[in-house]
Amino acid sequence: MTIVLVTGGAGYLGSSVLAPLKLAGYQPVVFDNLSRGFSQLVLQHNVPLVLGDLSDRSLLRSVLKAYRVDAILHFAALANMGESNEQPNHYYRINTVDALGLLEEAIAYRPQSPPAVIVSSSCAVFGIPPALPVAELSTRTPINPYGRSKLAMEWMLEDLAQRYRFPAVILRSFNAAGADPQNGCGECRQHETHLIPLAIEAALEGKPFIIYGDHFETRDGSAIRDFTHVRDLASAHIAALDYLIAGGASTDFNLGTGVGYSVREVLNCVERVCGRPIIVKIGRRRLGDPPALVADAAKARQLLHWQPHYSDLERIVRDALSWEQQRQRVPGLGRLAAAGVQ
Numbered sequence: 001m002t003i004v005l006v007t008g009g010a011g012y013l014g015s016s017v018l019a020p021l022k023l024a025g026y027q028p029v030v031f032d033n034l035s036r037g038f039s040q041l042v043l044q045h046n047v048p049l050v051l052g053d054l055s056d057r058s059l060l061r062s063v064l065k066a067y068r069v070d071a072i073l074h075f076a077a078l079a080n081m082g083e084s085n086e087q088p089n090h091y092y093r094i095n096t097v098d099a100l101g102l103l104e105e106a107i108a109y110r111p112q113s114p115p116a117v118i119v120s121s122s123c124a125v126f127g128i129p130p131a132l133p134v135a136e137l138s139t140r141t142p143i144n145p146y147g148r149s150k151l152a153m154e155w156m157l158e159d160l161a162q163r164y165r166f167p168a169v170i171l172r173s174f175n176a177a178g179a180d181p182q183n184g185c186g187e188c189r190q191h192e193t194h195l196i197p198l199a200i201e202a203a204l205e206g207k208p209f210i211i212y213g214d215h216f217e218t219r220d221g222s223a224i225r226d227f228t229h230v231r232d233l234a235s236a237h238i239a240a241l242d243y244l245i246a247g248g249a250s251t252d253f254n255l256g257t258g259v260g261y262s263v264r265e266v267l268n269c270v271e272r273v274c275g276r277p278i279i280v281k282i283g284r285r286r287l288g289d290p291p292a293l294v295a296d297a298a299k300a301r302q303l304l305h306w307q308p309h310y311s312d313l314e315r316i317v318r319d320a321l322s323w324e325q326q327r328q329r330v331p332g333l334g335r336l337a338a339a340g341v342q
Contacts, residue, residue: 002071117166122146128291227266
């Protein structure tokens, strides 16, 4: 059986691949420090969970050897654009330096045939693209420390994979959204920053929702994003793993639907699904926030045979609402619970 190390597997996107990995015949092993993840999201799948930081190179080395890891799915990263502006050093340390350590240990573990590596990157590496939708060959010019830390990670992977001859895939998600309540995974954060869960909270609790900027050069003035269901992104990671195991060449893929929705359009959808109005306030546009990001995923469709099946906006919102109602009943997963505290 192929053993897959899932770094950051107790987080939102990382935990979403655990059930599909097992269903596809892989054996996942999660490595996470629970600083922003939840052990419940892992242990419910009867998957081994190793607690530790990627900066702990000796622990990482021992895990690779003890579990005889064949492939790595790397999700462990920080992903808050605003926070990255305030703590750029922290973002480079986690997203770039720790990723380099992981790659170095993977190479040292099996120098002749290092494990296949799939990294979860971000559309933030493109900054403000000159044209939409965004294809893989679009210029990568990030405009915030988060995007730059991810781009540095991409460059490292590309260079090391070529030098040490191991297969690698970069997957750039365009705004992961929604939840998979049946498999017990969805968004859980002590301080929520993502649009859809914040909009649902605003609708259900009557809290004001802040739109950060209403003068973007878009159809209604609010920023536009390509929202992709977390179940679809999970299936793309499995498809990429299958692709590499079958001998596919190292490459990169953009993952999205090719359809963009504005912040206001998302709020309207949340109001319809929840049956409640949202109080809207306008805030200042955030530094490093692109007007629009929409993916061209033709390459993933062609080489991975990947197609999003759950990414209709209303389906995304309904699943997110279902997860929000479900997780409030699970100890440690509620909105007010501290992340990682059991």
